[in-house]
Every structure is written in structure tokens, then in C-alpha cells.
Amino acid sequence: MKVSRGLPTIPLPPHPVLTIGNFDGQHLGHRYLLSTVINCARESGGTPMVLTFDPHPVQVLNPKVDFQFLTSPEEKLTWFESVGVEHLVILEFTKAFAALSPEEFVQSILHEGLGVRDLFVGEHFVFGKGRAGNTATLTRLGKAINIQVHLLKPLGGEDRVMSSTRIRNMIQLGEMDAARECLGRAYSLQGAVVEGAQRGEALGCRTANLQLPPGRVIPPDGVYVTRVMWKGEAFNSISYIGTRPTFGPGERLLEVHLLDEACVLYGENIQVSFLKYLRGDEVFETSEALAARIALDIDLAREVLGKEGA
Secondary structure, three states: OEEEEOOOOOOOOOOEEEEEOOOOOOOHHHHHHHHHHHHHHHHHOOEEEEEEEEOOHHHHHOOOOOOOEOOOHHHHHHHHHHHOOOEEEEEEOOHHHHOOOHHHHHHHHHHHHOOOOEEEEEOOOOEOHHHOEOHHHHHHHHHHOOOEEEEEOOOOOHHHOOOHHHHHHHHHOOOHHHHHHHHOOOEEEEEEEEOOOOHHHHOOOOOEEEEOOOOEOOOOOEEEEEEEEEOOEEEEEEEEEEOOHHHOOOOOEEEEEEOOOOOOOOOOEEEEEEEEEEEEOOOOOOHHHHHHHHHHHHHHHHHHHHHHOO
């Protein structure tokens, strides 16, 4: 996959078939849109392309908002390449860029900059200064310069529009089942395992600790049924997000316990996928009470994983 930061230099790819978006989360709606673009490119002998932006427009237009992402930039790049995108164009989103009129955007970016022939967007797509342009504007402007605009209906219907904003809200509420349904996979976080206070072993539950990645959507504090990917293998696990209030306030971490393995993971990079939210965080009067609750959580996790066929 070719990656261009800024408009690509001549020569432009043959018959660019483009879609536009931020694609945070790569949910089922994103997958449907990209598969349509790629299929059209294959049938027409064109080049499947994506136009995206960095930083995210919200970070420029509403800088006071604490914007959190569903996926890292590296994860997005890997995904684009894996599904068959041949050319990714990343434009810097600035206030000057945001001030482009719909006409300027279509003429200077889509036509002159990218040579677009086919453009796929959702029915609710808006663009240009003040979001003044809509799909009717895009279709009218495209027709004048030989850009065929294809409008896609929302996947799931109007009542269940797939959106990254909805999925962020689901995850922040601990609705991991609903988020998983929209994403087409379990939400995950990844990072390097760091050394902790090693209380887990005394509680009969050795854990691997991960610092929560900055800028990512984090599920609420509590206990989760999870699955860990490490070196290409999947491991059933149970995880905790929180500050371990039973032992006094501490750093908010993600702690992971592998159910059937005793691997030493210090320094290793692992991916943790959240299958189900079991319960919220609690303060226990004694470490023995906490150990008893952990044992019950593990039994519940095994029950959930059994239903998953894991």
C-alpha cells in the first residue's frame, strides 16, 4: 500500500476509486464501505484509495474536547492494507483546510489533487466550510467534472446507524457486547507488560499489568472476560481496570490474568480483547474477601468463555 502524506505528486494512479473518512474503529459500516470501493476498483481496473485526515478534525475544530480514539494510527494503517486499499492519502487537517468551500474542496482536492473518477460516501456525508456541502452538493459538483458519486445507505438501517461515536459511548458505558456487534470483533487494547506490585500471586491470581494507552477509549473500571493475543496465540483471560482501591489509591492500570497458562510476560507486547463486562470495581474489607471474589469472577469468566466455545 502506498501512503502519501499530502496530495500525491504526478503521476496519479489510474482511475482512482476513492472514499473519504477518519475510519476510527474500522466498524462494520467502514468495512462495508471499503469492500464496496475495492470491488468497484477491481471491476473497473481502477485503484482503491482512501482519503483521511491527521489530526482528527475534532481535535482542530474543538481542541478543548478530550477526544479519544478506538484505534491507534498504526492499527488503522495495518487494517487499510489488509483489506486491499492500494493508496492511502493523509491530509493535514488545519483551520485553513477546514475553511475550504465545498466547491474548492471538490475542485482542488478531489479533481486536481487526486484525479478522482468514482467516489463512494454515505448518505449523510457532509463537507466543506461549516459542513455546508452535502451529498446533493457533491453529486452536482462531481457531475460537472466527471466524478461519479455513489451514495451508500447506512448499514443496519437508519435506526441503527454504525458510527464511531456510538461505539465510543458503548465502550465507556461497559456495553462490550453491543460494541462488539457494531465493530464485528471485540474491542481491544494493546501494550507492553510492566512490572507491578505483585499482589496477584498472593491472591492466587498472577496478573500481567499494562499501562492504559493515552488517547484511547477506556472501558469503565471493573472486571472483564477477555482474550489475550500474544505471539500469534490466543489465551483465555480475565482482566481488571482500576486503581486497586482495596490497597489504597494507585495508578489506574489494566491487569490481566491468563486462566490456563503461567506465562512470564514482563516486557512483552500483548493485545487484550474485551468480551464481556462482569462487574464494577469494589473495595473489599480484607484481602481474603478480595481473593474469594476473584475466584468467583474466574468461575463466571470460564462460564462465559464456555458459551463462546473457547
